[in-house]
Amino acid sequence: MAINAFQAALLGLFACLASLPGMAGTTVGNYTLGRPLVAGLVVGVILGDVQTGIIVGAAIQLVYIALVTPGGTVSADVRAVSYIGIPLAILAIKAYGLDPSSVEAASQAAAIGAAVGTLGTVLFYGTATMNLVWQGIGWRAMESKEWGRIKKTIPMVDFVFPWVSHILFSFIPTFFICMAGESMVGIMKEYLPMNGIPMMTLFTVGTLLPTVGVAILCKQVITKPLDWVTFAFGFILAGALGLNLIVSAVVAVFFAVLNYQLQQAKNVRLAAATSGNVSADDEEEEDI
Amino acid sequence: MAEKKTISQKARNKSFLSWIYGNLTCFSQEHMQTFGYLASMLPIVDELYDTDDQKVEALSTYTTFFNTEPQIGSMVVGLTASLEEARANGEAIDDETINGLRAGLMGPLAGLGDSIIVGTFIPILLGIALGLSKGGSVLGPLFYVVVWNLIMYFGMKFAYDQGYSLGSSAVEALVGPESEALRSSIVMIGTMVIGSVAATWINVTTSLNIAGVDIQTTLNGIFPKVLNLLFVYLCWWLMTKKKLSPTVVMLILVVVALVGVVIGVFNPGLSY
Numbered sequence A: 001m002a003i004n005a006f007q008a009a010l011l012g013l014f015a016c017l018a019s020l021p022g023m024a025g026t027t028v029g030n031y032t033l034g035r036p037l038v039a040g041l042v043v044g045v046i047l048g049d050v051q052t053g054i055i056v057g058a059a060i061q062l063v064y065i066a067l068v069t070p071g072g073t074v075s076a077d078v079r080a081v082s083y084i085g086i087p088l089a090i091l092a093i094k095a096y097g098l099d100p101s102s103v104e105a106a107s108q109a110a111a112i113g114a115a116v117g118t119l120g121t122v123l124f125y126g127t128a129t130m131n132l133v134w135q136g137i138g139w140r141a142m143e144s145k146e147w148g149r150i151k152k153t154i155p156m157v158d159f160v161f162p163w164v165s166h167i168l169f170s171f172i173p174t175f176f177i178c179m180a181g182e183s184m185v186g187i188m189k190e191y192l193p194m195n196g197i198p199m200m201t202l203f204t205v206g207t208l209l210p211t212v213g214v215a216i217l218c219k220q221v222i223t224k225p226l227d228w229v230t231f232a233f234g235f236i237l238a239g240a241l242g243l244n245l246i247v248s249a250v251v252a253v254f255f256a257v258l259n260y261q262l263q264q265a266k267n268v269r270l271a272a273a274t275s276g277n278v279s280a281d282d283e284e285e286e287d288i
Numbered sequence B: 001m002a003e004k005k006t007i008s009q010k011a012r013n014k015s016f017l018s019w020i021y022g023n024l025t026c027f028s029q030e031h032m033q034t035f036g037y038l039a040s041m042l043p044i045v046d047e048l049y050d051t052d053d054q055k056v057e058a059l060s061t062y063t064t065f066f067n068t069e070p071q072i073g074s075m076v077v078g079l080t081a082s083l084e085e086a087r088a089n090g091e092a093i094d095d096e097t098i099n100g101l102r103a104g105l106m107g108p109l110a111g112l113g114d115s116i117i118v119g120t121f122i123p124i125l126l127g128i129a130l131g132l133s134k135g136g137s138v139l140g141p142l143f144y145v146v147v148w149n150l151i152m153y154f155g156m157k158f159a160y161d162q163g164y165s166l167g168s169s170a171v172e173a174l175v176g177p178e179s180e181a182l183r184s185s186i187v188m189i190g191t192m193v194i195g196s197v198a199a200t201w202i203n204v205t206t207s208l209n210i211a212g213v214d215i216q217t218t219l220n221g222i223f224p225k226v227l228n229l230l231f232v233y234l235c236w237w238l239m240t241k242k243k244l245s246p247t248v249v250m251l252i253l254v255v256v257a258l259v260g261v262v263i264g265v266f267n268p269g270l271s272y
Helices: A005-018 A025-033 A036-047 A050-063 A078-095 A103-119 A121-144 A147-160 A162-191 A197-221 A227-239 A245-287 B009-022 B034-048 B052-063 B074-088 B095-132 B139-166 B168-175 B177-201 B215-222 B226-240 B246-263
Strands: none
Touching: A005 A025, A005 A036, A005 A078, A005 A162, A025 A036, A025 B009, A025 B139, A036 A050, A036 A078, A036 B095, A036 B139, A050 A078, A050 A103, A050 A197, A050 B095, A050 B139, A050 B177, A078 A103, A078 A121, A078 A162, A103 A121, A103 A197, A103 B246, A121 A147, A121 A162, A121 B034, A121 B052, A147 A162, A147 B009, A147 B034, A147 B052, A197 B095, A197 B177, A197 B226, A197 B246, A227 A245, A227 B177, A227 B226, A245 B095, A245 B177, B009 B034, B009 B074, B009 B139, B034 B052, B034 B074, B052 B074, B052 B095, B074 B095, B074 B139, B074 B168, B095 B139, B095 B168, B095 B177, B139 B168, B168 B177, B177 B226, B215 B226, B226 B246
16 A cells, blocks of 8 residues: 555645644644544545544544643644654554554554654644744834734734745655655565564554553643542443443543532532621621 | 724624634744734724724734633633723723733633643543544544534634623633632543543553463453553653653653563564
């Protein structure tokens, strides 16, 4: 299976739209097209194998289920993960002749996606640095104090010029890496046989990597030791009781409602207590 | 006395659309959302002031650095639109007041947006979408695309309008005790769903065999999929207690995998 120039160009275009900060904006670009699960569908449609695309996207999505980028520090680049990592993973799965729905295929996809995503951070910094040039044009317009010029320049700086950064740092790398993908995967297959230590390690890493993604999320939501009980409860719902994710979510909503009512009751009591204190204070003041 | 100026619905829409689309399009490490903010305030300032000099002066207020969680941050843009309207009507609001407010809101809203929207809401949606994607079904990604974008479009519009009509009290409502109860409940759903995701989609198993006893089977008899849980905890511990970055933790896992494969703890059981 090879990726032709037209397909590679489409992948490059989506890489421009999807990256953080992408040309489709934050909500549609980064948080929709940049999510590996959605990208799996897009790449699957472009390469003509939707099912494999989504399976690979889902496997890689787990590693990046909580890609929070506080203050613009990135540990992985979504355009690289989604539009370079997923196509390469699909090619690798086909080259090694794996069943796309197997654990092995998912592990290989996760390992390739994570490797590409980490290396891809260089694209993030490249785009952000090049945008300084366009911002410079914006600053000069602001300094000129001519409203006509400012009114024309600011939208150009924010909406149009960054496309140039993306053609250089999103389109071109995606295009060429995807075009070379087949031979890269071929070399990998030749030098790294499936039953050798490097490949066994790669697949094992692939099964371990999603735990990092989940742990990043735990870092966000688990603030006290007891929160691990909540986490373990959700884990047991699916792991031991065998509930699917949708049913688990409904059970979670039930407990969240209970929690909300409990917290609200606490707030009411707290409010009553403080208003009681205030009136007591008022009385004291009157006494004085 | 000139009649009271109000921003037209059209200008507010243009401002909102500029923000929802362009909040980060011209991102740099130095000025993250500053140009997104300038582009969003441009239609507002253009309509409120009569002379070019006034417009330039008003827009210059927003050249200071701005960065927050951009989706929840649309409330701040709406808020400054209402402040600008008040200023155009002659109220004594100076640049320092506006920028003080913006700087003061950036941090708390970033914390709230990162933990609720990015850290909880998206993972819940993705968790459900992953559930719908089993076997490569298009239902999963389509569910995410539709639900996420609809909620965010109307949510951000609501936040912008609230910021515009209620001013700073809108933001206070976001960080008050009432919303804290809601916040902790949403986080609770997120924590449980992600627990279920960890049990459903992660597959850490050992091939260890001690004196004819298959350890994986034994473990499953005690606590199904316990190795998933242990590895999540290990990664969390490395990141929070040892302050390691996710990239370093991933590298540690590569070493763990290599050593595990060599000594026979892990064996993915590959064959052609």
